[in-house]
Amino acid sequence: MAVQVSVIGSGAEHEENAEQVGRLLAERGATVVTGGLGEVMAAAMRGAKSAGGTTIGILPGETRAGLNEWVDHVVVTGIGHARNLAVVASGDAVIAVGGRYGTLAEIGFALTLGRPVVVLEPGWEVEGTKRAQTPAEAVEFALAAARHTQVS
Amino acid sequence: MAVQVSVIGSGAEHEENAEQVGRLLAERGATVVTGGLGEVMAAAMRGAKSAGGTTIGILPGETRAGLNEWVDHVVVTGIGHARNLAVVASGDAVIAVGGRYGTLAEIGFALTLGRPVVVLEPGWEVEGTKRAQTPAEAVEFALAAARHTQVS
Amino acid sequence: MAVQVSVIGSGAEHEENAEQVGRLLAERGATVVTGGLGEVMAAAMRGAKSAGGTTIGILPGETRAGLNEWVDHVVVTGIGHARNLAVVASGDAVIAVGGRYGTLAEIGFALTLGRPVVVLEPGWEVEGTKRAQTPAEAVEFALAAARHTQVS
Amino acid sequence: MAVQVSVIGSGAEHEENAEQVGRLLAERGATVVTGGLGEVMAAAMRGAKSAGGTTIGILPGETRAGLNEWVDHVVVTGIGHARNLAVVASGDAVIAVGGRYGTLAEIGFALTLGRPVVVLEPGWEVEGTKRAQTPAEAVEFALAAARHTQVS
Numbered sequence: 001m002a003v004q005v006s007v008i009g010s011g012a013e014h015e016e017n018a019e020q021v022g023r024l025l026a027e028r029g030a031t032v033v034t035g036g037l038g039e040v041m042a043a044a045m046r047g048a049k050s051a052g053g054t055t056i057g058i059l060p061g062e063t064r065a066g067l068n069e070w071v072d073h074v075v076v077t078g079i080g081h082a083r084n085l086a087v088v089a090s091g092d093a094v095i096a097v098g099g100r101y102g103t104l105a106e107i108g109f110a111l112t113l114g115r116p117v118v119v120l121e122p123g124w125e126v127e128g129t130k131r132a133q134t135p136a137e138a139v140e141f142a143l144a145a146a147r148h149t150q151v152s
Numbered sequence: 153m154a155v156q157v158s159v160i161g162s163g164a165e166h167e168e169n170a171e172q173v174g175r176l177l178a179e180r181g182a183t184v185v186t187g188g189l190g191e192v193m194a195a196a197m198r199g200a201k202s203a204g205g206t207t208i209g210i211l212p213g214e215t216r217a218g219l220n221e222w223v224d225h226v227v228v229t230g231i232g233h234a235r236n237l238a239v240v241a242s243g244d245a246v247i248a249v250g251g252r253y254g255t256l257a258e259i260g261f262a263l264t265l266g267r268p269v270v271v272l273e274p275g276w277e278v279e280g281t282k283r284a285q286t287p288a289e290a291v292e293f294a295l296a297a298a299r300h301t302q303v304s
Numbered sequence: 305m306a307v308q309v310s311v312i313g314s315g316a317e318h319e320e321n322a323e324q325v326g327r328l329l330a331e332r333g334a335t336v337v338t339g340g341l342g343e344v345m346a347a348a349m350r351g352a353k354s355a356g357g358t359t360i361g362i363l364p365g366e367t368r369a370g371l372n373e374w375v376d377h378v379v380v381t382g383i384g385h386a387r388n389l390a391v392v393a394s395g396d397a398v399i400a401v402g403g404r405y406g407t408l409a410e411i412g413f414a415l416t417l418g419r420p421v422v423v424l425e426p427g428w429e430v431e432g433t434k435r436a437q438t439p440a441e442a443v444e445f446a447l448a449a450a451r452h453t454q455v456s
Numbered sequence: 457m458a459v460q461v462s463v464i465g466s467g468a469e470h471e472e473n474a475e476q477v478g479r480l481l482a483e484r485g486a487t488v489v490t491g492g493l494g495e496v497m498a499a500a501m502r503g504a505k506s507a508g509g510t511t512i513g514i515l516p517g518e519t520r521a522g523l524n525e526w527v528d529h530v531v532v533t534g535i536g537h538a539r540n541l542a543v544v545a546s547g548d549a550v551i552a553v554g555g556r557y558g559t560l561a562e563i564g565f566a567l568t569l570g571r572p573v574v575v576l577e578p579g580w581e582v583e584g585t586k587r588a589q590t591p592a593e594a595v596e597f598a599l600a601a602a603r604h605t606q607v608s
Contacts, residue, residue, distance in 0.1 A: 056225050062241055062265055073208050075227050076241035079383040082538035089214055089228040101567040108561030113214055231535040234386035257412030263405040360529050366569055377512050379531050380545040393532035417518055
């Protein structure tokens with residue numbers, strides 16, 4: 001199975017960063033997991049697809065409503081915001097790009113479950129996360145950390 | 153996106169049927185979704201992989217513990233049996249092969265959400281499901297029904 | 305803590321039975337747990353309150369929308385139909401009154417978790433459930449079974 | 457229905473504050489909602505019961521394992537950490553006392569859902585929360601905010 005990296009976040013102003021993160025992850029062979037909707041989620045997946053990568057979208061609703069067009073494999077959870085737990089739990093590592101309160105919940109869950117979390121600056125400042133200055137650095141950190149997650 | 157068909161159920165005595173269902177789905181180009189664990193779930197995915205298909209496993213726990221080896225893409229939900237909702241919601245159609253009470257909950261959820269459900273005989277008798285006598289018939293019914301789900 | 309009995313089901317034609325079930329449970333000192341919405345859920349709670357009992361409503365949404373007026377204590381889960389798992393898991397025993405597919409999912413989950421399930425006739429026929437002919441019999445069976453659940 | 461205030465957090469060093477918060481909430485007629493387990497959760501409920509209040513515990517597991525002895529009404533969710541969503545969604549307001557990553561997830565969810573969040577110092581610093589210096593102040597802020605939540 002390929003390494004899976006969850007990309008979380010929101011905010012239209014972070015889409016360019018998210019797209020680069022997605023592209024770089026795909027170039028390194030990692031599958032990109034997101035919440036399947038718009039903005040940062042869509043941008044990360046668009047980036048992954050532009051590099052021939054694979055994407056998994058984990059939706060909150062009971063249908064595919066809102067699913068972005070770069071999702072290869074869709075999981076419809078029906079559990080609303082609780083699907084945030086599934087998004088981060090499904091990654092060998094997590095990269096946060098921008099984001100508001102839902103992203104904060106995801107960071108909290110990821111750290112609760114022991115998933116390594118990389119925050120691309122600027123972003124939520126939470127003790128226990130790794131800070132990255134660029135998309136390339138975020139991907140580097142995430143893949144290095146993911147290697148340990150998979151081994152353990 | 154490929155058609156996704158969820159295969160649910162349990163019971164070692166149903167593995168041969170499940171494997172055929174998985175293989176036939178893959179031959180028809182459908183992605184096989186299951187709960188990612190053993191018996192019927194593993195058999196359906198093994199069948200899909202034997203035909204070069206794609207598989208998605210949606211696990212109940214917070215880790216990949218118990219994941220069968222034929223899963224291409226893994227979703228770790230962390231929500232226990234509530235992941236049964238995600239398993240059926242993620243399918244354009246659902247095929248039940250054997251199964252006990254967890255399968256009954258899945259059939260209930262699938263019908264609640266309007267997902268077409270095919271029960272391969274012998275299996276739970278629930279009004280609103282379609283009955284199939286053979287794996288080939290189950291796959292035929294599921295793909296015919298999935299076409300309508302995707303269109304709507 | 306008082307014994308808790310979950311009353312599940314739906315269908316306006318079953319409200320009178322549900323109200324009796326709720327009243328009898330309250331008279332016997334049991335707290336009535338339901339999904340917090342209308343029809344059978346509301347009727348069971350109305351019955352419980354008419355006898356001075358206590359009620360807990362476990363809602364699917366992210367707000368109190370749809371909450372019936374006989375709920376003393378409300379749990380807003382935000383997880384949609386997956387709250388059905390919480391409804392049955394919270395009972396020392398479960399009584400089904402009428403009901404469609406959501407009720408079937410609840411029966412499946414209750415039996416998966418080892419909760420005793422009493423089905424008041426007419427209702428879903430599922431192996432492993434106890435059948436009751438009257439509300440009084442349903443309550444009798446549920447409280448007898450709940451005693452064992454609490455002990456173990 | 458009484459006002460419900462969710463008390464979240466962890467850390468043995470915060471138990472005294474939590475107990476005061478629980479007691480003051482009960483004295484003001486509010487029901488105390490928690491995750492039903494130990495430390496801050498148990499202390500808040502113990503405080504509430506010492507003042508004759510009412511408590512609701514929302515557990516993560518499939519049984520009552522770990523339930524503290526001051527819970528009046530128990531909800532067994534079976535959904536693991538995703539029950540954090542239910543804990544905060546069930547409050548008209550939320551008070552955080554200490555806490556680690558699970559608490560951070562709860563703060564994120566509470567703010568996502570528009571529930572007012574009061575953080576008793578010292579605690580997570582999150583934009584959008586109200587800061588309180590003492591248990592009395594935390595309760596004051598929470599009940600003032602809860603009034604608006606219930607009205608709306």
